[in-house]
Amino acid sequence: MSQTLITRAAAIAAATALAATGILIAAPANAAGESIVLANDSIHFTENDWGAGISLTGTGFGVADGGLAQVDVGTLDGPVFTAWNSAPLDTPVESGGTIAVTGWVPDALPQLPASGLTPAVRVTYELCEGTSCEFSDTTYVYANIVIDPFVPGDPGITITPGCNTVEQIQTDGYSIVVTGLDQFETVGDYVTGPDGEQFGESTQLQADVTGTATGDFTLSGDIQLGLYTEHVVRFGGDAVDFVSGTFEVGTCVAPTPTPTPAAVVPPAPKLAETGASEAGLLTGGALTLLVAGAVLVVLRRRATA
Structure with missing residues (x-):
């Protein structure tokens, strides 16, 4: 194991408490403060199933004029990382030291880790200046993931x-x-x-x-x-x-749809039953008005007599 990896192991072990958030920073003394953050749907996976793949963003990668980072997924046993995938994913480091990975499906299926092993995503890059990279100063940045056991659905x-x-x-x-x-x-x-x-x-x-x-x-x-x-x-x-x-x-006759009953319109309210016809009511009302008019005439005549 190289001295560089041993130096970074202390930072990895100290940051395991951040596994639930999907953020784990491994920053050696001479690193620029690199970090990677997994998308919410890239923290939990089911055994043998990468789902929509691994998505992450990274910042603080100290590459002045661009460069290349490599992404692996596997397990951490203390400072030792064992990759599941056979070939890493190459991703460019953009201006400003950022990286982005969307929907990466590794070439090996996720497995339930053995006791004491922690599943993780690792991003590796070399410090570069112009077109020259110092491969002896490789930086590793990790983010923990969770592999859940498969649970069958209802039969x-x-x-x-x-x-x-x-x-x-x-x-x-x-x-x-x-x-x-x-x-x-x-x-x-x-x-x-x-x-x-x-x-x-x-x-x-x-x-x-x-x-x-x-x-x-x-x-x-x-x-x-x-x-x-x-x-x-x-x-x-x-x-x-x-x-x-x-x-x-069989004959497979389509079922006859049940007709929807027509809406029932409620009847208009009726007048109270008084024993008199509507014509009688109209006549009675007219007589009342005539009598009232006659009284007014009499009163006026008496007032001028």
Whole structure:
């Protein structure tokens, strides 16, 4: 191990408490105060899955006229860094000593670290002046990351379409999506017909990094109308279905939509029931007005008599 790396080891060990923030500065006595900051979605990864990749920004890299930095990812065991990737990512140091990496997917999958090892991203660069770099004065800057164990989702199966005609099942077929498996797990798959007997041959499906397996199938031969069952079985078990789902081969008539009932308009409010017709009410009102007018005439005549 070089003396330069040993000198930087003390700074690395002293900064491990900053792992939760994704920021870890390893600054030797003659360094310019370099630091790298990981994007929020580049701190936590799931084993075997880099997701959207590693993104980071860096400042304070003491390169006067540009230069090149290299990015690796791996584990720290005290001062010793072991890279997972076989080839580092080259990234330019921009004017002002800044670097930026977006969505880097290393050529090795992230693994759960053994006890005592700390997953980390390392940026390496050489102090340069003009076009000359001093390779004997290599600077290492680290940022801790977290590798979370993979947790399978809920077991499930989705079959689309849920119904096919005989012609459709022979030509277009159907698709299945199985969830809740382990990463890269291989499972068996077969179909039973309406009579409960296996229809066709068994096949195998392999899950991806998310524990999801997919498949596209058609049926051929003597196809009966009725309900078919898709069976997904784990290997090494007791042959009990991991998940199963059904689909139909038949006429597949689209359901008739239920008409929306028309809006009910409430009736206009009625007058109180008095036993008199509307015509009677109008007549009574007119008589009242005539009587009132006659009284006024009498009063006026009496006042001038």
